[in-house]
Amino acid sequence: MKFLLDINKLMFFSNHRYTFRSTFLVAGSILILMLAITGCERTANQPELSTDATWEEVLKQARGQTVKMAMWDGDPLINAYIRDYVTPELQQQFGVTLETIGGQGSNLVSKLMVDLEAGRTTGDFDVMWINGETFYQLREMKVLYGPFTERLPNNQYIDWGNPFIAVDFQQPVDGYECPWGNVQLALIYDSEAISEPPRTKEALATWIKQHPGRFTFDNSFTGMTFLKSLLIEFAGGPAALKGPFNDEAYETASTQLWDWVRDVQPFLWREGKTFPEGVAQLHQLFSNDEVDFTMSNNDGEVDNKVLQGVLPKTARGYVLESGTIRNSHYLGIPVNAPHKAAALVLCNFLISPEAQLKKATPEVWGDGTVLSTKLLPEEWKAKFEQIPGRERIAPRSELEKQALMEPVSEIMVRLHADFREKIIEHASE
Structure with a gap:
Protein backbone atom coordinates (compact mmCIF):
# COMPACT_ATOMS: atom_id res chain seq x y z
CA MET A 1 0.00 0.00 0.00
CA GLY A 181 23.57 26.48 22.07
CA ASN A 182 21.78 29.64 23.19
CA VAL A 183 21.88 33.00 21.39
CA GLN A 184 20.17 36.38 21.16
CA LEU A 185 19.55 38.66 18.19
CA ALA A 186 21.94 41.62 18.20
CA LEU A 187 22.21 44.70 16.03
CA ILE A 188 25.75 45.46 14.88
CA TYR A 189 26.87 48.98 14.02
CA ASP A 190 30.00 50.78 12.88
CA SER A 191 31.31 52.64 15.94
CA GLU A 192 33.46 54.82 13.71
CA ALA A 193 30.37 56.20 11.97
CA ILE A 194 27.96 56.06 14.93
CA SER A 195 28.95 57.18 18.43
CA GLU A 196 25.66 56.18 20.09
CA PRO A 197 23.32 53.78 18.26
CA PRO A 198 19.52 54.17 18.34
CA ARG A 199 18.07 51.99 21.08
CA THR A 200 14.33 52.22 20.47
CA LYS A 201 12.22 51.60 17.38
CA GLU A 202 11.34 55.29 17.29
CA ALA A 203 14.97 56.36 17.50
CA LEU A 204 15.90 53.78 14.88
CA ALA A 205 13.25 55.09 12.49
CA THR A 206 14.54 58.63 13.00
CA TRP A 207 18.13 57.53 12.38
CA ILE A 208 17.15 55.70 9.18
CA LYS A 209 15.40 58.78 7.81
CA GLN A 210 18.37 60.98 8.67
CA HIS A 211 20.81 58.58 6.98
CA PRO A 212 19.16 57.43 3.72
CA GLY A 213 20.44 54.17 2.29
CA ARG A 214 22.53 53.24 5.33
CA PHE A 215 20.22 50.66 6.93
CA THR A 216 18.52 47.49 5.76
CA PHE A 217 17.80 43.93 6.91
CA ASP A 218 17.78 40.63 5.07
CA ASN A 219 14.61 38.90 3.92
CA SER A 220 15.63 35.57 5.43
CA PHE A 221 15.72 34.19 8.97
CA THR A 222 17.76 36.92 10.66
CA GLY A 223 15.80 39.80 9.15
CA MET A 224 12.50 38.16 10.01
CA THR A 225 13.70 37.63 13.58
CA PHE A 226 14.47 41.35 13.74
CA LEU A 227 10.93 42.13 12.56
CA LYS A 228 9.53 39.59 15.01
CA SER A 229 11.31 41.40 17.86
CA LEU A 230 9.63 44.64 16.78
CA LEU A 231 6.30 42.84 16.41
CA ILE A 232 6.45 41.77 20.06
CA GLU A 233 6.94 45.38 21.13
CA PHE A 234 4.04 46.56 18.97
CA ALA A 235 1.91 43.83 20.55
CA GLY A 236 2.65 45.22 24.00
CA GLY A 237 5.22 42.67 25.11
CA PRO A 238 5.75 38.88 25.02
CA ALA A 239 2.63 38.15 27.09
CA ALA A 240 0.40 39.47 24.31
CA LEU A 241 1.62 36.78 21.90
CA LYS A 242 2.07 33.97 24.41
CA GLY A 243 0.32 30.67 23.80
CA PRO A 244 -1.43 29.37 20.67
CA PHE A 245 -1.54 31.52 17.57
CA ASN A 246 -4.11 34.31 17.89
CA ASP A 247 -5.01 35.80 14.53
CA GLU A 248 -6.57 38.93 16.01
CA ALA A 249 -3.54 39.69 18.20
CA TYR A 250 -1.21 39.09 15.26
CA GLU A 251 -3.19 41.31 12.90
CA THR A 252 -3.33 44.16 15.42
CA ALA A 253 0.41 44.09 16.07
CA SER A 254 1.50 43.37 12.50
CA THR A 255 -0.56 46.25 11.12
CA GLN A 256 1.56 48.60 13.24
CA LEU A 257 4.73 46.75 12.25
CA TRP A 258 4.08 47.07 8.50
CA ASP A 259 3.20 50.74 8.97
CA TRP A 260 6.61 51.20 10.64
CA VAL A 261 8.41 49.35 7.84
CA ARG A 262 6.59 51.28 5.10
CA ASP A 263 7.39 54.54 6.88
CA VAL A 264 11.15 53.89 6.72
CA GLN A 265 11.19 51.86 3.50
CA PRO A 266 12.04 54.74 1.10
CA PHE A 267 15.08 55.54 3.28
CA LEU A 268 16.46 51.99 3.37
CA TRP A 269 19.33 50.66 1.26
CA ARG A 270 18.33 50.87 -2.41
CA GLU A 271 15.21 52.73 -1.30
CA GLY A 272 13.77 49.55 0.15
CA LYS A 273 13.04 48.17 -3.32
CA THR A 274 15.16 45.12 -2.65
CA PHE A 275 16.61 43.42 0.42
CA PRO A 276 19.69 41.24 1.02
CA GLU A 277 18.92 37.57 0.47
CA GLY A 278 20.61 36.52 3.69
CA VAL A 279 22.68 37.75 6.60
CA ALA A 280 25.94 36.88 4.81
CA GLN A 281 25.07 39.41 2.10
CA LEU A 282 24.14 41.94 4.78
CA HIS A 283 27.52 41.40 6.47
CA GLN A 284 29.18 42.02 3.11
CA LEU A 285 27.32 45.30 2.62
CA PHE A 286 28.43 46.36 6.09
CA SER A 287 32.03 45.36 5.46
CA ASN A 288 31.99 47.25 2.13
CA ASP A 289 30.75 50.39 3.94
CA GLU A 290 27.49 50.38 1.97
CA VAL A 291 25.45 50.33 5.19
CA ASP A 292 26.20 51.25 8.81
CA PHE A 293 24.32 48.34 10.40
CA THR A 294 24.19 44.60 10.13
CA MET A 295 22.73 42.07 12.58
CA SER A 296 23.08 38.51 13.78
CA ASN A 297 21.01 35.90 15.56
CA ASN A 298 24.13 35.10 17.59
CA ASP A 299 25.09 37.92 19.95
CA GLY A 300 28.65 36.54 20.01
CA GLU A 301 29.06 36.79 16.26
CA VAL A 302 30.25 40.40 16.30
CA ASP A 303 33.48 39.24 17.94
CA ASN A 304 34.06 36.10 15.90
CA LYS A 305 33.30 37.81 12.58
CA VAL A 306 35.83 40.52 13.42
CA LEU A 307 38.36 37.80 14.23
CA GLN A 308 37.58 36.17 10.88
CA GLY A 309 38.05 39.45 9.07
CA VAL A 310 34.45 39.39 7.85
CA LEU A 311 33.52 42.52 9.82
CA PRO A 312 35.71 45.57 10.50
CA LYS A 313 37.35 46.07 13.89
CA THR A 314 35.06 49.05 14.50
CA ALA A 315 31.99 46.77 14.65
CA ARG A 316 30.05 46.78 17.92
CA GLY A 317 26.92 44.91 18.99
CA TYR A 318 23.92 45.80 21.14
CA VAL A 319 20.23 45.04 21.63
CA LEU A 320 17.22 47.34 21.60
CA GLU A 321 15.84 48.55 24.94
CA SER A 322 12.54 46.83 24.16
CA GLY A 323 14.42 43.57 23.72
CA THR A 324 15.32 41.09 21.02
CA ILE A 325 14.52 37.44 20.43
CA ARG A 326 16.56 34.92 22.38
CA ASN A 327 16.40 31.22 21.59
CA ILE A 393 29.20 43.54 23.01
CA ALA A 394 27.91 43.42 26.58
CA PRO A 395 28.08 40.15 28.55
CA ARG A 396 25.26 37.70 27.96
CA SER A 397 24.12 38.19 31.54
CA GLU A 398 23.40 41.82 30.66
CA LEU A 399 21.69 41.06 27.36
CA GLU A 400 19.39 38.56 29.04
CA LYS A 401 17.61 41.48 30.71
CA GLN A 402 16.30 42.44 27.25
CA ALA A 403 15.64 38.88 26.05
CA LEU A 404 12.30 38.07 24.41
CA MET A 405 10.74 34.61 24.26
CA GLU A 406 9.96 33.19 20.84
CA PRO A 407 6.24 33.25 20.01
CA VAL A 408 4.59 30.28 18.29
CA SER A 409 5.96 29.15 14.94
CA GLU A 410 2.90 30.28 12.99
CA ILE A 411 3.96 33.88 13.52
CA MET A 412 7.17 33.34 11.57
CA VAL A 413 5.14 31.82 8.74
CA ARG A 414 2.85 34.83 8.61
CA LEU A 415 5.74 37.30 8.84
CA HIS A 416 7.45 35.74 5.83
CA ALA A 417 4.26 35.70 3.78
CA ASP A 418 3.14 39.19 4.81
CA PHE A 419 6.58 40.70 4.28
CA ARG A 420 6.59 39.45 0.71
CA GLU A 421 3.01 40.56 0.05
CA LYS A 422 2.91 43.87 1.91
CA ILE A 423 6.49 45.09 1.53
CA ILE A 424 8.43 43.42 -1.30
CA GLU A 425 5.59 43.18 -3.82
CA HIS A 426 4.35 46.63 -2.84
CA ALA A 427 7.83 48.10 -3.49
CA SER A 428 7.85 46.73 -7.05
CA GLU A 429 4.55 48.38 -7.95
Whole structure:
Protein backbone atom coordinates (compact mmCIF):
# COMPACT_ATOMS: atom_id res chain seq x y z
CA MET A 1 0.00 0.00 0.00
CA LYS A 2 1.50 3.36 -1.00
CA PHE A 3 0.59 6.82 0.26
CA LEU A 4 1.34 9.83 -1.89
CA LEU A 5 2.00 13.03 0.02
CA ASP A 6 2.06 16.44 -1.59
CA ILE A 7 5.27 17.68 0.02
CA ASN A 8 4.91 21.17 -1.41
CA LYS A 9 1.70 21.70 0.51
CA LEU A 10 3.46 20.76 3.72
CA MET A 11 6.54 22.96 3.38
CA PHE A 12 7.04 25.30 6.28
CA PHE A 13 7.28 28.61 4.50
CA SER A 14 3.90 28.34 2.84
CA ASN A 15 2.14 31.37 1.42
CA HIS A 16 -1.27 29.96 2.27
CA ARG A 17 -3.20 31.53 5.13
CA TYR A 18 -4.42 28.33 6.73
CA THR A 19 -2.38 27.33 9.78
CA PHE A 20 -0.03 24.43 9.32
CA ARG A 21 -0.91 22.95 12.72
CA SER A 22 -3.86 20.96 11.37
CA THR A 23 -1.95 20.07 8.21
CA PHE A 24 0.86 18.45 10.15
CA LEU A 25 -1.56 16.69 12.47
CA VAL A 26 -3.03 14.99 9.41
CA ALA A 27 0.43 14.25 8.04
CA GLY A 28 1.49 12.82 11.37
CA SER A 29 -1.52 10.50 11.46
CA ILE A 30 -0.74 9.26 7.97
CA LEU A 31 2.88 8.59 8.86
CA ILE A 32 1.93 6.69 12.02
CA LEU A 33 -0.37 4.52 9.92
CA MET A 34 2.42 3.92 7.42
CA LEU A 35 4.77 2.85 10.16
CA ALA A 36 2.20 0.39 11.43
CA ILE A 37 1.77 -1.04 7.93
CA THR A 38 5.42 -1.25 7.00
CA GLY A 39 6.57 -2.41 10.42
CA CYS A 40 9.76 -1.45 12.18
CA GLU A 41 12.29 -3.79 10.58
CA ARG A 42 15.95 -3.05 11.22
CA THR A 43 18.96 -4.05 9.22
CA ALA A 44 20.49 -7.19 10.63
CA ASN A 45 23.74 -5.53 11.69
CA GLN A 46 22.14 -2.54 13.42
CA PRO A 47 19.89 -3.74 16.27
CA GLU A 48 17.47 -1.27 17.80
CA LEU A 49 18.83 0.37 20.94
CA SER A 50 16.94 -0.74 24.02
CA THR A 51 15.30 2.03 26.01
CA ASP A 52 16.54 0.23 29.12
CA ALA A 53 20.18 0.18 28.01
CA THR A 54 22.65 1.53 30.54
CA TRP A 55 25.07 4.25 29.47
CA GLU A 56 27.87 1.68 29.48
CA GLU A 57 25.82 -0.43 27.06
CA VAL A 58 25.18 2.64 24.89
CA LEU A 59 28.92 3.34 24.72
CA LYS A 60 29.66 -0.27 23.86
CA GLN A 61 27.12 -0.37 21.04
CA ALA A 62 28.24 3.02 19.70
CA ARG A 63 31.90 2.07 19.41
CA GLY A 64 32.77 1.39 15.79
CA GLN A 65 29.64 3.11 14.47
CA THR A 66 29.54 6.03 12.04
CA VAL A 67 27.12 8.74 13.10
CA LYS A 68 25.82 11.11 10.43
CA MET A 69 24.81 14.61 11.45
CA ALA A 70 22.62 16.80 9.24
CA MET A 71 23.45 20.43 9.88
CA TRP A 72 23.55 23.93 8.48
CA ASP A 73 27.01 24.27 6.99
CA GLY A 74 27.08 27.94 6.04
CA ASP A 75 29.59 29.22 8.60
CA PRO A 76 33.30 28.34 8.29
CA LEU A 77 33.93 28.66 12.04
CA ILE A 78 31.11 26.27 12.90
CA ASN A 79 32.28 23.84 10.23
CA ALA A 80 35.81 24.02 11.62
CA TYR A 81 34.57 23.39 15.17
CA ILE A 82 32.81 20.22 14.06
CA ARG A 83 35.56 19.07 11.68
CA ASP A 84 38.69 19.94 13.65
CA TYR A 85 37.52 19.48 17.23
CA VAL A 86 34.37 17.39 17.60
CA THR A 87 35.21 14.78 14.96
CA PRO A 88 38.66 13.78 16.30
CA GLU A 89 37.52 13.93 19.94
CA LEU A 90 34.56 11.67 19.22
CA GLN A 91 36.82 9.15 17.52
CA GLN A 92 39.54 9.28 20.14
CA GLN A 93 37.31 9.15 23.21
CA PHE A 94 34.50 6.86 22.03
CA GLY A 95 35.58 5.14 18.82
CA VAL A 96 32.74 6.83 16.92
CA THR A 97 33.23 8.26 13.43
CA LEU A 98 31.39 11.50 12.68
CA GLU A 99 30.25 12.47 9.20
CA THR A 100 28.29 15.63 8.43
CA ILE A 101 25.83 16.31 5.62
CA GLY A 102 24.13 19.56 4.68
CA GLY A 103 20.50 19.92 5.66
CA GLN A 104 18.21 22.15 7.68
CA GLY A 105 14.62 23.20 8.23
CA SER A 106 12.12 22.21 5.60
CA ASN A 107 14.70 20.05 3.81
CA LEU A 108 14.92 17.77 6.84
CA VAL A 109 11.15 17.68 7.19
CA SER A 110 10.72 16.75 3.53
CA LYS A 111 13.43 14.09 3.72
CA LEU A 112 11.85 12.37 6.72
CA MET A 113 8.41 12.52 5.16
CA VAL A 114 9.66 10.93 1.94
CA ASP A 115 11.57 8.25 3.88
CA LEU A 116 8.56 7.26 5.92
CA GLU A 117 6.13 7.53 3.01
CA ALA A 118 8.35 5.01 1.21
CA GLY A 119 8.46 2.76 4.26
CA ARG A 120 12.17 3.41 4.92
CA THR A 121 12.46 2.74 8.63
CA THR A 122 16.24 2.99 8.39
CA GLY A 123 17.16 6.55 7.48
CA ASP A 124 20.23 8.28 6.06
CA PHE A 125 21.25 10.32 9.11
CA ASP A 126 21.25 9.98 12.87
CA VAL A 127 21.34 13.48 14.34
CA MET A 128 20.02 16.79 13.02
CA TRP A 129 20.51 20.39 14.03
CA ILE A 130 17.03 21.85 14.53
CA ASN A 131 15.17 24.69 16.23
CA GLY A 132 11.62 25.84 16.90
CA GLU A 133 9.98 25.78 13.49
CA THR A 134 11.42 22.41 12.54
CA PHE A 135 10.93 20.96 16.01
CA TYR A 136 7.25 21.84 15.94
CA GLN A 137 6.71 20.12 12.61
CA LEU A 138 8.65 16.99 13.51
CA ARG A 139 6.83 16.66 16.82
CA GLU A 140 3.48 16.98 15.06
CA MET A 141 4.57 14.27 12.63
CA LYS A 142 5.80 12.10 15.54
CA VAL A 143 9.10 11.37 13.81
CA LEU A 144 11.45 12.36 16.64
CA TYR A 145 13.07 9.69 18.79
CA GLY A 146 12.64 10.22 22.49
CA PRO A 147 12.43 11.34 25.11
CA PHE A 148 16.19 10.82 25.30
CA THR A 149 17.87 13.73 27.10
CA GLU A 150 17.47 12.14 30.55
CA ARG A 151 19.65 9.28 29.30
CA LEU A 152 22.61 11.59 28.69
CA PRO A 153 25.06 11.84 31.63
CA ASN A 154 25.82 15.49 30.85
CA ASN A 155 22.13 16.34 30.99
CA GLN A 156 22.71 17.02 34.70
CA TYR A 157 24.49 20.27 33.78
CA ILE A 158 21.86 21.69 31.41
CA ASP A 159 20.11 24.82 32.64
CA TRP A 160 16.60 23.36 32.40
CA GLY A 161 15.30 26.06 34.72
CA ASN A 162 15.90 28.57 31.93
CA PRO A 163 12.72 28.95 29.82
CA PHE A 164 14.83 29.99 26.82
CA ILE A 165 16.23 26.45 26.89
CA ALA A 166 13.38 24.30 28.21
CA VAL A 167 10.80 25.80 25.83
CA ASP A 168 11.28 26.00 22.07
CA PHE A 169 8.93 28.41 20.26
CA GLN A 170 6.29 28.03 23.01
CA GLN A 171 6.59 24.23 22.94
CA PRO A 172 8.15 22.32 25.87
CA VAL A 173 11.18 20.32 24.76
CA ASP A 174 10.11 17.32 26.88
CA GLY A 175 13.30 15.40 26.11
CA TYR A 176 12.72 15.15 22.35
CA GLU A 177 15.58 17.47 21.45
CA CYS A 178 18.83 18.29 23.19
CA PRO A 179 19.81 21.97 23.53
CA TRP A 180 23.39 22.70 22.54
CA GLY A 181 23.57 26.48 22.07
CA ASN A 182 21.78 29.64 23.19
CA VAL A 183 21.88 33.00 21.39
CA GLN A 184 20.17 36.38 21.16
CA LEU A 185 19.55 38.66 18.19
CA ALA A 186 21.94 41.62 18.20
CA LEU A 187 22.21 44.70 16.03
CA ILE A 188 25.75 45.46 14.88
CA TYR A 189 26.87 48.98 14.02
CA ASP A 190 30.00 50.78 12.88
CA SER A 191 31.31 52.64 15.94
CA GLU A 192 33.46 54.82 13.71
CA ALA A 193 30.37 56.20 11.97
CA ILE A 194 27.96 56.06 14.93
CA SER A 195 28.95 57.18 18.43
CA GLU A 196 25.66 56.18 20.09
CA PRO A 197 23.32 53.78 18.26
CA PRO A 198 19.52 54.17 18.34
CA ARG A 199 18.07 51.99 21.08
CA THR A 200 14.33 52.22 20.47
CA LYS A 201 12.22 51.60 17.38
CA GLU A 202 11.34 55.29 17.29
CA ALA A 203 14.97 56.36 17.50
CA LEU A 204 15.90 53.78 14.88
CA ALA A 205 13.25 55.09 12.49
CA THR A 206 14.54 58.63 13.00
CA TRP A 207 18.13 57.53 12.38
CA ILE A 208 17.15 55.70 9.18
CA LYS A 209 15.40 58.78 7.81
CA GLN A 210 18.37 60.98 8.67
CA HIS A 211 20.81 58.58 6.98
CA PRO A 212 19.16 57.43 3.72
CA GLY A 213 20.44 54.17 2.29
CA ARG A 214 22.53 53.24 5.33
CA PHE A 215 20.22 50.66 6.93
CA THR A 216 18.52 47.49 5.76
CA PHE A 217 17.80 43.93 6.91
CA ASP A 218 17.78 40.63 5.07
CA ASN A 219 14.61 38.90 3.92
CA SER A 220 15.63 35.57 5.43
CA PHE A 221 15.72 34.19 8.97
CA THR A 222 17.76 36.92 10.66
CA GLY A 223 15.80 39.80 9.15
CA MET A 224 12.50 38.16 10.01
CA THR A 225 13.70 37.63 13.58
CA PHE A 226 14.47 41.35 13.74
CA LEU A 227 10.93 42.13 12.56
CA LYS A 228 9.53 39.59 15.01
CA SER A 229 11.31 41.40 17.86
CA LEU A 230 9.63 44.64 16.78
CA LEU A 231 6.30 42.84 16.41
CA ILE A 232 6.45 41.77 20.06
CA GLU A 233 6.94 45.38 21.13
CA PHE A 234 4.04 46.56 18.97
CA ALA A 235 1.91 43.83 20.55
CA GLY A 236 2.65 45.22 24.00
CA GLY A 237 5.22 42.67 25.11
CA PRO A 238 5.75 38.88 25.02
CA ALA A 239 2.63 38.15 27.09
CA ALA A 240 0.40 39.47 24.31
CA LEU A 241 1.62 36.78 21.90
CA LYS A 242 2.07 33.97 24.41
CA GLY A 243 0.32 30.67 23.80
CA PRO A 244 -1.43 29.37 20.67
CA PHE A 245 -1.54 31.52 17.57
CA ASN A 246 -4.11 34.31 17.89
CA ASP A 247 -5.01 35.80 14.53
CA GLU A 248 -6.57 38.93 16.01
CA ALA A 249 -3.54 39.69 18.20
CA TYR A 250 -1.21 39.09 15.26
CA GLU A 251 -3.19 41.31 12.90
CA THR A 252 -3.33 44.16 15.42
CA ALA A 253 0.41 44.09 16.07
CA SER A 254 1.50 43.37 12.50
CA THR A 255 -0.56 46.25 11.12
CA GLN A 256 1.56 48.60 13.24
CA LEU A 257 4.73 46.75 12.25
CA TRP A 258 4.08 47.07 8.50
CA ASP A 259 3.20 50.74 8.97
CA TRP A 260 6.61 51.20 10.64
CA VAL A 261 8.41 49.35 7.84
CA ARG A 262 6.59 51.28 5.10
CA ASP A 263 7.39 54.54 6.88
CA VAL A 264 11.15 53.89 6.72
CA GLN A 265 11.19 51.86 3.50
CA PRO A 266 12.04 54.74 1.10
CA PHE A 267 15.08 55.54 3.28
CA LEU A 268 16.46 51.99 3.37
CA TRP A 269 19.33 50.66 1.26
CA ARG A 270 18.33 50.87 -2.41
CA GLU A 271 15.21 52.73 -1.30
CA GLY A 272 13.77 49.55 0.15
CA LYS A 273 13.04 48.17 -3.32
CA THR A 274 15.16 45.12 -2.65
CA PHE A 275 16.61 43.42 0.42
CA PRO A 276 19.69 41.24 1.02
CA GLU A 277 18.92 37.57 0.47
CA GLY A 278 20.61 36.52 3.69
CA VAL A 279 22.68 37.75 6.60
CA ALA A 280 25.94 36.88 4.81
CA GLN A 281 25.07 39.41 2.10
CA LEU A 282 24.14 41.94 4.78
CA HIS A 283 27.52 41.40 6.47
CA GLN A 284 29.18 42.02 3.11
CA LEU A 285 27.32 45.30 2.62
CA PHE A 286 28.43 46.36 6.09
CA SER A 287 32.03 45.36 5.46
CA ASN A 288 31.99 47.25 2.13
CA ASP A 289 30.75 50.39 3.94
CA GLU A 290 27.49 50.38 1.97
CA VAL A 291 25.45 50.33 5.19
CA ASP A 292 26.20 51.25 8.81
CA PHE A 293 24.32 48.34 10.40
CA THR A 294 24.19 44.60 10.13
CA MET A 295 22.73 42.07 12.58
CA SER A 296 23.08 38.51 13.78
CA ASN A 297 21.01 35.90 15.56
CA ASN A 298 24.13 35.10 17.59
CA ASP A 299 25.09 37.92 19.95
CA GLY A 300 28.65 36.54 20.01
CA GLU A 301 29.06 36.79 16.26
CA VAL A 302 30.25 40.40 16.30
CA ASP A 303 33.48 39.24 17.94
CA ASN A 304 34.06 36.10 15.90
CA LYS A 305 33.30 37.81 12.58
CA VAL A 306 35.83 40.52 13.42
CA LEU A 307 38.36 37.80 14.23
CA GLN A 308 37.58 36.17 10.88
CA GLY A 309 38.05 39.45 9.07
CA VAL A 310 34.45 39.39 7.85
CA LEU A 311 33.52 42.52 9.82
CA PRO A 312 35.71 45.57 10.50
CA LYS A 313 37.35 46.07 13.89
CA THR A 314 35.06 49.05 14.50
CA ALA A 315 31.99 46.77 14.65
CA ARG A 316 30.05 46.78 17.92
CA GLY A 317 26.92 44.91 18.99
CA TYR A 318 23.92 45.80 21.14
CA VAL A 319 20.23 45.04 21.63
CA LEU A 320 17.22 47.34 21.60
CA GLU A 321 15.84 48.55 24.94
CA SER A 322 12.54 46.83 24.16
CA GLY A 323 14.42 43.57 23.72
CA THR A 324 15.32 41.09 21.02
CA ILE A 325 14.52 37.44 20.43
CA ARG A 326 16.56 34.92 22.38
CA ASN A 327 16.40 31.22 21.59
CA SER A 328 18.30 27.98 21.61
CA HIS A 329 19.34 25.55 18.94
CA TYR A 330 18.95 21.85 19.45
CA LEU A 331 19.88 18.36 18.35
CA GLY A 332 17.19 15.91 17.36
CA ILE A 333 17.34 12.19 16.58
CA PRO A 334 14.96 10.83 13.90
CA VAL A 335 12.93 7.74 14.75
CA ASN A 336 14.54 6.00 11.77
CA ALA A 337 18.12 6.88 12.75
CA PRO A 338 20.20 3.75 12.05
CA HIS A 339 22.80 4.45 14.77
CA LYS A 340 20.94 5.69 17.82
CA ALA A 341 23.68 4.68 20.26
CA ALA A 342 26.26 6.76 18.40
CA ALA A 343 23.71 9.58 18.14
CA LEU A 344 23.32 9.64 21.92
CA VAL A 345 27.08 9.63 22.39
CA LEU A 346 27.44 12.58 20.00
CA CYS A 347 24.69 14.56 21.75
CA ASN A 348 26.20 13.86 25.15
CA PHE A 349 29.64 14.99 24.02
CA LEU A 350 28.30 18.21 22.48
CA ILE A 351 26.76 19.22 25.83
CA SER A 352 29.85 18.26 27.82
CA PRO A 353 31.59 21.11 29.67
CA GLU A 354 34.68 20.72 27.48
CA ALA A 355 32.78 20.93 24.18
CA GLN A 356 30.54 23.76 25.38
CA LEU A 357 33.51 25.80 26.63
CA LYS A 358 35.36 25.28 23.37
CA LYS A 359 32.57 26.63 21.19
CA ALA A 360 31.79 29.51 23.58
CA THR A 361 35.17 31.05 22.77
CA PRO A 362 34.69 33.77 20.11
CA GLU A 363 37.69 32.67 18.06
CA VAL A 364 36.15 29.19 17.82
CA TRP A 365 32.42 30.01 17.48
CA GLY A 366 31.19 32.36 20.20
CA ASP A 367 28.07 30.29 20.81
CA GLY A 368 26.27 30.65 24.13
CA THR A 369 26.31 27.67 26.47
CA VAL A 370 23.20 25.79 27.57
CA LEU A 371 24.88 24.66 30.77
CA SER A 372 24.24 26.22 34.16
CA THR A 373 27.48 27.32 35.78
CA LYS A 374 25.82 26.69 39.15
CA LEU A 375 25.58 23.00 38.31
CA LEU A 376 29.12 22.59 36.99
CA PRO A 377 32.06 21.21 38.96
CA GLU A 378 34.18 24.00 40.45
CA GLU A 379 37.05 23.63 37.99
CA TRP A 380 34.69 24.13 35.03
CA LYS A 381 32.71 26.91 36.69
CA ALA A 382 35.81 29.12 36.84
CA LYS A 383 36.65 28.44 33.20
CA PHE A 384 33.20 29.45 31.97
CA GLU A 385 33.31 32.64 34.00
CA GLN A 386 36.57 33.66 32.34
CA ILE A 387 35.91 33.02 28.65
CA PRO A 388 38.28 35.34 26.76
CA GLY A 389 37.58 37.36 23.65
CA ARG A 390 34.12 38.88 24.16
CA GLU A 391 35.00 42.54 23.69
CA ARG A 392 32.54 44.18 21.31
CA ILE A 393 29.20 43.54 23.01
CA ALA A 394 27.91 43.42 26.58
CA PRO A 395 28.08 40.15 28.55
CA ARG A 396 25.26 37.70 27.96
CA SER A 397 24.12 38.19 31.54
CA GLU A 398 23.40 41.82 30.66
CA LEU A 399 21.69 41.06 27.36
CA GLU A 400 19.39 38.56 29.04
CA LYS A 401 17.61 41.48 30.71
CA GLN A 402 16.30 42.44 27.25
CA ALA A 403 15.64 38.88 26.05
CA LEU A 404 12.30 38.07 24.41
CA MET A 405 10.74 34.61 24.26
CA GLU A 406 9.96 33.19 20.84
CA PRO A 407 6.24 33.25 20.01
CA VAL A 408 4.59 30.28 18.29
CA SER A 409 5.96 29.15 14.94
CA GLU A 410 2.90 30.28 12.99
CA ILE A 411 3.96 33.88 13.52
CA MET A 412 7.17 33.34 11.57
CA VAL A 413 5.14 31.82 8.74
CA ARG A 414 2.85 34.83 8.61
CA LEU A 415 5.74 37.30 8.84
CA HIS A 416 7.45 35.74 5.83
CA ALA A 417 4.26 35.70 3.78
CA ASP A 418 3.14 39.19 4.81
CA PHE A 419 6.58 40.70 4.28
CA ARG A 420 6.59 39.45 0.71
CA GLU A 421 3.01 40.56 0.05
CA LYS A 422 2.91 43.87 1.91
CA ILE A 423 6.49 45.09 1.53
CA ILE A 424 8.43 43.42 -1.30
CA GLU A 425 5.59 43.18 -3.82
CA HIS A 426 4.35 46.63 -2.84
CA ALA A 427 7.83 48.10 -3.49
CA SER A 428 7.85 46.73 -7.05
CA GLU A 429 4.55 48.38 -7.95
